[in-house]
Amino acid sequence: MDAFRVTKHPVLKLKxxxxxxxxxxxxxxxxxxxxxxxASALLANGIRMLRRHEESGSPRGVYCNIGHCFECRVTARxxxxxxxxxxxxxxxxxxxxxxxxxxxFKEGDQ
Numbered sequence: 001m002d003a004f005r006v007t008k009h010p011v012l013k014l015k016x017x018x019x020x021x022x023x024x025x026x027x028x029x030x031x032x033x034x035x036x037x038x039a040s041a042l043l044a045n046g047i048r049m050l051r052r053h054e055e056s057g058s059p060r061g062v063y064c065n066i067g068h069c070f071e072c073r074v075t076a077r078x079x080x081x082x083x084x085x086x087x088x089x090x091x092x093x094x095x096x097x098x099x100x101x102x103x104x105f106k107e108g109d110q
Contacts, residue, residue, distance in 0.1 A: 003046065023038075023090070023091070023095060025047060027096075032089045034091075037085055038088075038093075038095055039085040040085075042062075043062060048062075050072050050074055051071075066085065072085045076094070
C-alpha cells in the first residue's frame, strides 16, 4: 500500500502512526489509513482508473484532486457520483466504478 504513498514531505507535516483500515474497490480488498480520502487511498494502492467518460467511455482518474473537475466520481455506500477526492474512506466501505455515469451538469450549465 505504501509504495505509491507520500511518506515524507519538506513542507507538509504528515501524521505518523495512523490507524489502518480496510475498504473494497471493485470487489477487491484494500488497505487505507484513517483520514485518507477515497482518491488518496486508491492512488496509494496503485489504482489510477476510477470510472469511464460519460460519452466516449475513455478511462478517467483523479485530475484536480480538489473537487472542481468531477473526474473522480465513484459509487460509495450505494450513492453514485461521489467525488473520491473529497470523501473520506471509511473502514469497511464498498466503492465501485468502471461504468459510465451520467453527466454531473444539467443541460445549459456547461
